[in-house]
Amino acid sequence: MLKIDKLSKSFGGILATDNVSLELKPNSINALIGPNGAGKTTLFNLITGKIDIDEGQIFIDNTNITNLKESEITHLGIARAFQITNIFSTLSVQDSIKVALLAKQHGLNNMWNRFKAHSINKEAESIAKLSGLTKSYNTISSALSHGDQKLLDIALALALKPKVLLLDEPTAGMGPEERWKMIDRIQKLWKKTKMTVLFIEHDMDIVFDIAQNIYVLQQGAIIAEGTPKEIKSNKKVIKAYLGGGKK
Amino acid sequence: MNLLKKDNFQRDVFLGLLVWFMLIIFYYILPDPGIHDIIQKVFILGLFAMSLNILIGYLGLIAFGHAAFFASGAYTLGLFLQSDFVLNLAGFSIPVAIVLAVLVSSILATLIGVICIRLKDIYFSFLTLAFQMLIYSIILALVNITGGDQGLMGGFPKPPFLGIDLGKPFDFYAFTIFISIITIVLLRQLIESPFGYGLRMIRDNSERPAALGFNNQKHKLIAFIIAGSIAGLAGSLQALLDVGAYPEWAFWSKSAEPLFMILLGGMHSFLGPLMGALIFEILNDFVTANTRYYGLVLGLVILCFVLGLKKGLLDWLLIKLNRK
Ligand SMILES: Nc1ncnc2c1ncn2[C@@H]1O[C@H](COP(=O)(O)OP(=O)(O)OP(=O)(O)O)[C@@H](O)[C@H]1O
Numbered sequence: 115m116l117k118i119d120k121l122s123k124s125f126g127g128i129l130a131t132d133n134v135s136l137e138l139k140p141n142s143i144n145a146l147i148g149p150n151g152a153g154k155t156t157l158f159n160l161i162t163g164k165i166d167i168d169e170g171q172i173f174i175d176n177t178n179i180t181n182l183k184e185s186e187i188t189h190l191g192i193a194r195a196f197q198i199t200n201i202f203s204t205l206s207v208q209d210s211i212k213v214a215l216l217a218k219q220h221g222l223n224n225m226w227n228r229f230k231a232h233s234i235n236k237e238a239e240s241i242a243k244l245s246g247l248t249k250s251y252n253t254i255s256s257a258l259s260h261g262d263q264k265l266l267d268i269a270l271a272l273a274l275k276p277k278v279l280l281l282d283e284p285t286a287g288m289g290p291e292e293r294w295k296m297i298d299r300i301q302k303l304w305k306k307t308k309m310t311v312l313f314i315e316h317d318m319d320i321v322f323d324i325a326q327n328i329y330v331l332q333q334g335a336i337i338a339e340g341t342p343k344e345i346k347s348n349k350k351v352i353k354a355y356l357g358g359g360k361k
Numbered sequence: 362m363n364l365l366k367k368d369n370f371q372r373d374v375f376l377g378l379l380v381w382f383m384l385i386i387f388y389y390i391l392p393d394p395g396i397h398d399i400i401q402k403v404f405i406l407g408l409f410a411m412s413l414n415i416l417i418g419y420l421g422l423i424a425f426g427h428a429a430f431f432a433s434g435a436y437t438l439g440l441f442l443q444s445d446f447v448l449n450l451a452g453f454s455i456p457v458a459i460v461l462a463v464l465v466s467s468i469l470a471t472l473i474g475v476i477c478i479r480l481k482d483i484y485f486s487f488l489t490l491a492f493q494m495l496i497y498s499i500i501l502a503l504v505n506i507t508g509g510d511q512g513l514m515g516g517f518p519k520p521p522f523l524g525i526d527l528g529k530p531f532d533f534y535a536f537t538i539f540i541s542i543i544t545i546v547l548l549r550q551l552i553e554s555p556f557g558y559g560l561r562m563i564r565d566n567s568e569r570p571a572a573l574g575f576n577n578q579k580h581k582l583i584a585f586i587i588a589g590s591i592a593g594l595a596g597s598l599q600a601l602l603d604v605g606a607y608p609e610w611a612f613w614s615k616s617a618e619p620l621f622m623i624l625l626g627g628m629h630s631f632l633g634p635l636m637g638a639l640i641f642e643i644l645n646d647f648v649t650a651n652t653r654y655y656g657l658v659l660g661l662v663i664l665c666f667v668l669g670l671k672k673g674l675l676d677w678l679l680i681k682l683n684r685k
């Protein structure tokens with residue numbers, strides 16, 4: 115589905131992405147883990163074309179997307195939610211989802227319909243339902259709880275009906291209970307939509323619970339990959355990452 | 362009355378025509394040329410301010426050179442009506458002159474917009490200002506064509522068309538307000554369309570749209586061109602009113618006027634800038650009649666709005682009404 119081949123990126127002197135290769139299987143759910151500053155978000159930024167690639171190539175379904183523009187890559191089926199919520203503060207949940215739906219169909223150039231009466235309303239409702247935002251459907255984004263803002267960020271990505279969904283710390287800033295609710299939601303989403311999911315997460319219990327496949331990033335490089343079982347017993351990972359947390 | 366309940370284009374056309382009729386009745390009820398003059402100026406300046414508010418209120422871009430388009434509309438209309446084309450076109454002269462004024466302003470807006478739209482925040486503001494001052498210098502430099510600092514000299518003919526004679530006060534009043542209202546109704550359609558929500562989206566967060574597969578720059582450019590075109594229309598109406606065009610209309614202080622109107626009336630309600638133009642014109646009229654310190658009074662009033670209401674008057678009123 116998504117294939118990354120020997121990808122590298124440096125900022126000044128820092129190698130933020132170091133010769134990363136990986137391939138996500140269709141309809142799989144995968145986790146990307148690693149300490150702060152390991153280069154997880156940078157990898158997402160490279161995949162989505164938000165920042166330029168130094169070296170390497172990226173493919174989606176065998177289409178080479180290396181060096182395409184962010185908006186072009188989005189239209190080829192990659193959507194993301196952000197680590198720091200990235201939403202439209204004065205728009206309601208409903209209107210936010212609708213602009214995302216219309217953006218995907220190039221419908222925002224339309225000047226002759228009324229946005230409020232647009233036939234896309236039904237679809238927006240179903241995206242809100244899928245994201246668990248039915249109750250706050252008419253709330254202005256800036257007035258939503260932190261958790262709902264995170265959900266809206268994901269809903270915007272879902273509205274694009276992506277083949278590959280990238281989630282950057284969907285549970286960031288949440289308490290334990292809210293966290294598991296979010297994870298539940300993501301798992302359901304993934305089962306329902308048959309997307310390929312790659313998520314970044316710091317909570318190991320969550321990662322081991324729902325990921326089929328885990329990539330461990332350290333100082334820009336992938337130091338291990340495998341099933342939860344394999345990762346749990348990987349010496350490198352225990353030494354570099356998991357061990358550190360237990361002390 | 363079902364027509365009034367639905368917020369759609371038909372309703373706006375209906376309301377627009379209704380307001381137009383009422384203003385025409387008002388013309389006969391209150392036969393005071395001074396007041397008629399204020400009303401038509403409010404609409405002309407209101408168009409100018411509303412066009413700027415597409416950029417400020419809906420796109421979040423503080424354009425500081427909007428008078429460039431006002432002036433280009435005014436000079437295009439004036440120069441065209443002074444030319445020999447009028448002899449051949451006769452009754453079509455004025456409609457053609459207005460269309461041409463809008464067209465030239467839209468072309469100018471395209472040229473300036475392509476460059477300015479790439480910049481953000483203060484850099485965008487400064488560049489629009491720089492382009493405007495360039496236009497100002499060009500107007501001053503081309504003395505043979507524009508009359509330089511004297512403005513377009515010698516007036517121009519206003520041949521009647523479709524039975525409308527803009528030389529007559531009533532015809533001018535009805536025509537100007539009609540054109541303004543139609544433009545405002547179309548502008549509201551634009552603002553309430555998916556395109557208009559694209560503007561709000563960019564204003565709220567200019568980073569996310571690319572991750573939704575959206576091209577900000579193209580959208581911003583189209584908005585800039587539309588804003589410039591409407592400013593050009595306002596300028597052409599002003600030129601018709603004054604039977605001339607003046608370089609001050611391209612000076613930076615002319616760009617500040619619609620900004621004041623937006624501040625006074627409110628940038629978050631569709632008709633806020635029009636209300637601002639009304640306050641501006643009333644102040645202008647009554648204050649200049651009574652004191653020489655117009656600038657001082659205007660400054661104090663704006664200070665009251667900014668510090669007291671913390672928003673424009675219409676924004677403030679609508680919030681009050683919604684709370685009830
Ligand atoms: N635009 C940028 N310019 C310069 N340096 C950057 C930029 N983006 C990231 N970096 C650097 O690259 C490294 C990786 O950052 P990145 O944000 O990808 O880490 P991360 O794994 O997502 O960390 P976290 O868990 O804290 O979110 C860091 O050293 C960071 O300072």
Ligand SMILES: [Mg+2]
Pocket residue numbers: 154155156197282
């Ligand atoms: Mg990160």
